[in-house]
Amino acid sequence: MAPRALDYESLNENVKKVQYAVRGELYLRASELQKEGKKDATTGDFYLILHTSILNLLTNLYQLLLVSIIFTNVGNPHALGQKPLTFPRQVVALCQAPFLLDDPNVGLFFPADAIAKAKHYLAMTIGGLGAYTDSRGMPGVRKEVADFIERRDGYPSDPELIFLTDGASKGVMQILNTIIRGESDGILVPVPQYPLYSAAISLFGGSLVPYFLEETANWGLDVNDLRQSVAQARSKGITVRAMVIINPGNPTGQCLSEANLREILHFCYQENLVLLGDEVYQQNIYQDERPFISARKVLMGMGPPVSKEVQLISFHTVSKGYWGECGQRGGYFEMTNIPPKTVDEIYKVASVSLSPNVPAQIFMGLMVNPPKPGDISYEQFIRERNVICNFTEGAMYSFPQIRLPPKAIDAAKMAGKVPDVFYCLKLLEATGISTVPGSGFGQKEGEFHLRTTILPAEEDMPEIMDSFKKFNDEFMEQYEGHGGYSRL
Amino acid sequence: MAPRALDYESLNENVKKVQYAVRGELYLRASELQKEGKKDATTGDFYLILHTSILNLLTNLYQLLLVSIIFTNVGNPHALGQKPLTFPRQVVALCQAPFLLDDPNVGLFFPADAIAKAKHYLAMTIGGLGAYTDSRGMPGVRKEVADFIERRDGYPSDPELIFLTDGASKGVMQILNTIIRGESDGILVPVPQYPLYSAAISLFGGSLVPYFLEETANWGLDVNDLRQSVAQARSKGITVRAMVIINPGNPTGQCLSEANLREILHFCYQENLVLLGDEVYQQNIYQDERPFISARKVLMGMGPPVSKEVQLISFHTVSKGYWGECGQRGGYFEMTNIPPKTVDEIYKVASVSLSPNVPAQIFMGLMVNPPKPGDISYEQFIRERNVICNFTEGAMYSFPQIRLPPKAIDAAKMAGKVPDVFYCLKLLEATGISTVPGSGFGQKEGEFHLRTTILPAEEDMPEIMDSFKKFNDEFMEQYEGHGGYSRL
Structure with missing residues (x-):
């Protein structure tokens, strides 16, 4: 029988060409591991990435967490424990359930400015x-x-x-x-x-x-x-x-x-x-x-x-x-x-x-058009915002380079993988740490990077960093052997 | 200067080829009239269309409203007064505002099965x-x-x-x-x-x-x-x-x-x-x-x-x-x-x-997976559903043919319009009734249809039907003259 229109070989070629790194091979493998019950300590897309080499990343991480340069939270913060701001959720909940606005006791559950905003948007x-x-x-x-x-x-x-x-x-x-x-x-x-x-x-x-x-x-x-x-x-x-x-x-x-x-x-x-x-x-x-x-x-x-x-x-x-x-x-x-x-x-x-x-x-x-000074919900809104900003100051947004030994590059080729994908897959299998290889973002020929996810809670950091360092040491050991390759 | 990438002449030709009748020229003109303060009695996409000619539509409408053949409501029913079902709105409101679930008085506002469902989906x-x-x-x-x-x-x-x-x-x-x-x-x-x-x-x-x-x-x-x-x-x-x-x-x-x-x-x-x-x-x-x-x-x-x-x-x-x-x-x-x-x-x-x-x-x-018999919200859910079904039985889904006299077709050509678009625009200008010309849905060569919107409230029907009939009579009068064109 001839290929059917939704058989792979007859799909729109542009569809096949799409590469989507953030939810690509690594994400799928991480999802599988999660299903298998492996703890994916850093699932989600909440990224901490540093300007330095992977070695510096490991040694300087705590220091950098305390330094404020350009801090950005990205990805999927609520999945990692960031709480939603209360005020907008109150407003949208009232808009979803407008019959609550007819209840004489609605003021027991919702502040007057949230009620007013819900009416404003419903109108x-x-x-x-x-x-x-x-x-x-x-x-x-x-x-x-x-x-x-x-x-x-x-x-x-x-x-x-x-x-x-x-x-x-x-x-x-x-x-x-x-x-x-x-x-x-x-x-x-x-x-x-x-x-x-x-x-x-x-x-x-x-x-x-x-x-x-x-x-x-x-x-x-x-x-x-x-x-x-x-x-x-x-x-x-x-x-x-x-x-x-x-x-x-x-x-x-x-x-x-x-x-x-x-x-x-x-x-x-x-x-x-x-x-x-x-x-x-x-x-x-x-x-x-x-x-x-x-x-x-x-x-x-x-x-x-x-x-x-x-x-x-x-x-x-x-x-x-x-x-x-x-x-x-x-x-x-x-x-x-x-x-x-x-x-x-x-x-x-x-x-x-x-x-x-x-x-x-x-x-x-x-x-x-958030709450303004003088609004009933203003103080709480600012308080919550500041909590989140402090929380997300731990997330610095950058892109560290990894130096892969030639043997590792060869091993990746043998496995049919791009070298940084190879590294990230090994990291995932060994530690459960989910990262995104730099090849998905694009990088100069012969260079390799990764984007790694930070933990929601600072107290989990030491364990993760230990396991990351241990993996990296063993990886380098395995592929550098005694060849004296300098990793900077 | 050369055309810029977002100048019309240099856009993706496939984008330009897109025709979208439901929100096309008629919709845009209706929106303009609405802005100008003209009452658009039937805005939205809640369609009543009949199998018969436009003449039959006008004379048989009331009768058809009472007959149950295949009744479908489509388009944008909430914009026309259909009320949302309470139970799903309660559940989603609670999911938007999960802090309500921690409130000991949540049961005063929300039934226990809505609370349970909200927890089910949040989990x-x-x-x-x-x-x-x-x-x-x-x-x-x-x-x-x-x-x-x-x-x-x-x-x-x-x-x-x-x-x-x-x-x-x-x-x-x-x-x-x-x-x-x-x-x-x-x-x-x-x-x-x-x-x-x-x-x-x-x-x-x-x-x-x-x-x-x-x-x-x-x-x-x-x-x-x-x-x-x-x-x-x-x-x-x-x-x-x-x-x-x-x-x-x-x-x-x-x-x-x-x-x-x-x-x-x-x-x-x-x-x-x-x-x-x-x-x-x-x-x-x-x-x-x-x-x-x-x-x-x-x-x-x-x-x-x-x-x-x-x-x-x-x-x-x-x-x-x-x-x-x-x-x-x-x-x-x-x-x-x-x-x-x-x-x-x-x-x-x-x-x-x-x-x-x-x-x-x-x-x-x-x-x-709606409420089941025995659930707290079941009776109300069924009651609301039945109200909507009765309400929407007034909306029959079909596609009447309009017979346009040759002079009307000529006049449309002069105005640079497809004939049924011409008819629908005239109808809109004269009455405020917003319809969708059949050419947007496709029709056989030389045939013309329209899809017309039914009113939310039955009590408004006589006025609309009168004004529709009056328009159609005048339109036919104008373009048929005494030429004896038979419109069925």
């Missing part, structure tokens, strides 16, 4: 959380997002150019699908990168054009390197059409400076690139030396022609920061300098899946 | 609703779905082959994206059809191969016509790879008989087609003469080789039936005879957007 819906909204999300929430952006950046924002989405990743995918026409369309993506971008570009049949972040310069971004990447792509017949920046960075943790952002925007202007600003970690900055600045603010400040010409899409989410409401799937994107006819096309395609989920739209409204 | 999560789940959805809910399918069909179902999604439409889109490799891949889609299919096929660059439902045979499905459609597509170089059935039908309302389903499955076996069974209206059948039968049940009953060979994907949702929880965005698809390697690919691509929203996963669990 925006037509029929409550069970009804589809406009495919761009509720106008009232989009207005609240626009007001938030204006307060943040000092420039007005238009709610008609803000679309709410089921998480930021859905927005990123829609915009890439709009841009990519075929494999000769290239998208500049930072390496290391969050694998969403490589996965989506494969799925839509485009070409990923990597630019390398400089490990030796604190994962900074050099515009000359960008030019080289574009030139190289062009020589292969690829038209670079857009550039992705992840600011603050994932998985590398850097915050772009205003000067660097200005260079990037000028580069986009010169090269006629759409800038996709993944700014989902903007709430994750707990240091003051280099604050988060949005690409839009810098763009607006540059004045014409750049501020009128460069097309920018900025993404945000309720999944990160001290909210961490990943499971709710709420996000938005804001469009700058996008012509109305294109906005219509994006609206049309958003309409095919009818509307983003409504509870998460309300979480987004609450995130951009 | 399935790792960290509550704020944490990503597995990209396929929580294993516990998928098990509940599998048990539901087994009870419904009498054949076991495997939870590993059930993926939860953000609404059924997201699942449909993912499966079509997996199947379609390019424009020579064809998908058989019923005409009239729900525009999700045409939109998604355009977006992924495939070819829609229409098969016509027979208006004169109660919108039935003739396998000989299918063969013709496939042969015709083949003559154009298109390989038909999959077939969509919508059962019960949208927008036409028919329920496929077991014999007809068997013919269809046999046809898929012979022609090597994947069958996509859109069964989202399975709860919308309020008559007994022709019950809903799932494609999977019929397939399993056919025995080998057909039952072992035909690849089937079945879709369901929390948005339809007496739940109508559209805004929550919950759905699932179940895979039958899909090889493990393909399941892995589908899993991988689902992982790119991390996980379906968690509250809607719980709604799905509750829908497939």
